[in-house]
Amino acid sequence: MTRLAYIFLFSFFSTIGIIASDATYYKVAAENGDGVYSILRKYNLVDEYCNIKQFYKLNNLGKDAKLQVGRKYFIPILVYSYNAVNIRTSIGKDDWDLAVGIQKYNEMMHANGLRKSSYKEDKQLWVPFSSLYCGGSTKQNNEHQTLVGVPVANNNINKVTPAKVEAPSSNNSSTKRNFKVEQLFGKAYEQYEEVDQSLKDKVFYIVSGHGGPDPGTMCTTCPQDLCEDEYAYDVALRLARNLKQHGAVVEIIIQDENDGIRDAQYLKCDKDERCNGRKLPLNQRARLEQRVSHINTLYLKYKKKGYKDHTVIALHVDSAGKSARKDVFFYHHKNSPRGKELAHNIHKTFQSKYDKFQKGRGYKGTIRHRGLYMVNNTNPPIVYIELANIQNPLDQKRILLNSNRQALANWIFQGLIK
Incomplete structure (x- = not known):
């Protein structure tokens, strides 16, 4: 073999990851109707082109090859043995953000x-090929989310994506990291890292619509009932977590102690939400008065403490015709310049994301002003957001997929801090 050929082969195998002798590629059987893209999409691997190329290489397939039902194929997921210490030492890479992304990916695969079982139970750690050999798709700054239902492995935006963060090992943490716990986020996400104090002087009142005896708008013809209040609450928690990671004061107005951030598609409808520890009234006007009163009381408290920047974010899911x-x-x-400004900032953020990922x-x-009770009676500036049409099949994917719910929270967050 010539020296040039040797160098070429070494470079090739290094690129596709064969040098990872302690890891093997995961195999799955093709099911009826499976193609290359559909099988990779199932495992949230299709958004990185290098994963697609690697699939063809691993299985020695031609460009137009069709998958055979029942045959097992390697997919671009490297399986490492988890050493029960941490992800970084398990894969031999001391990269914190990479480890967090890999952890989130494994948790999502388990939730879906x-x-x-979880990687901590079976000691098998799944690592997407792209996270190691394509510039790191499970690291930060992956924004391939489209919000029309295309699932992706991650939607990280500058350290604001929920992840159950690994606690640093005692012999491997050179800098002190500020970890905090919020039980409302649920066991999988209650621990979060406060990465900076950039929002420490700002107060956000996050209120999800409906709840208690009122599920809000519903889709009762879906495979499982969809309740507006559950999906609005999940996005509310994700947004609250994003804000807390940057030191903001966050008041979650409607709370459910049993429901944290959830990654399932179908979120169970229940009636145990509370406002300020109290049951939500059956009467609609009384429910609205209860949450408005709570917001305005908190506003006065923080105002007396010297806080000058206050924002209310109300999250809802709309209902229109199935085809809309x-x-x-x-x-x-209509008389709030600050509320209007905030709405336009978030709107522009969504517009820029659609221009980037949904070209054409x-x-x-x-955006418009409207005389809703919440809008008219909260003292701090308010932005009232409708996330989707719960009756439309394409809009449903915007709230059904946990990666889409996270994208909604991330983009609202980016608009708020513009």
Whole structure:
């Protein structure tokens, strides 16, 4: 073999990861109707082109090859033995952000039923090929989310994506990291890292619509009932977590102690939400008065403490005809310049994301003032956000997929801090 050929082969095998002698590639059997893209999409691998190329290489397939039902194929997931210490030492890479991304990916695969048990139980750690050999898709700054239902492995935006963060090992942490716990986020996400104090002077009142005896709008013809209040609450928690990671004061107005951030598609409808520790009234007007009163009381408290920057974010899911597509849209008070400004900032963020990831589709979300009770009676500036049309099958994917719910929270967050 010539020296040039040797160098070429070494470079090739290094690129595809064969040098990882302590890891093997995961195999799955093709099911009826499976193609290359559908099988990779199932495992949230299709958004990185290097994963697609690697699939063909691993299975020695031609460009137009069709998958055979029942045959097992390697997919671009490297399986490492988990050493029960931490992810970094298990894969031999001392990269904190990489480890967090890999952990989140494994938790998502477990939540979606593609893993029978967690990596901590079976000691098998799944690592997407792209996270190691394609510039790191499970690291930060992966924004391939489209919000029309295309699932992706991650939607990280500058350290604000929920992840149950690994606690640093005692012999491997050169800098002190500020970890905090919020039990409302649920066991999988209650621990979060406060990465900076950039929002320490700001107070956010996050209120999800409906709850208690009122599930809000519903889809009762879906495979399982969809309740507006459950999906609005999940996005509310994700947004609250993003804000807390940057030192903001966050008041979650509607709370459910049993429901944290959830990654399932179908979120169970229940009636145990509370406001300020109290049951939500059956009467609609009384429910609205209860949450508005709580917000305004908190506003006075923080105002007396010297806080000057206050924002209310109200999250809802709309209901329209089954054929009607509804991009995320916004309401504000007609006499609130700050509320209008915030709505426009978030709207522009969504517009820029659609322009980037949905070229040619166009973003059709609207902004207008509207005399809703919440909008008219909260003292701090308010942005009232409708996330989707719960009746439309395409809009449903915007709230059904946990990666989409996270994208909604991330993009609202980016608009708020503009």
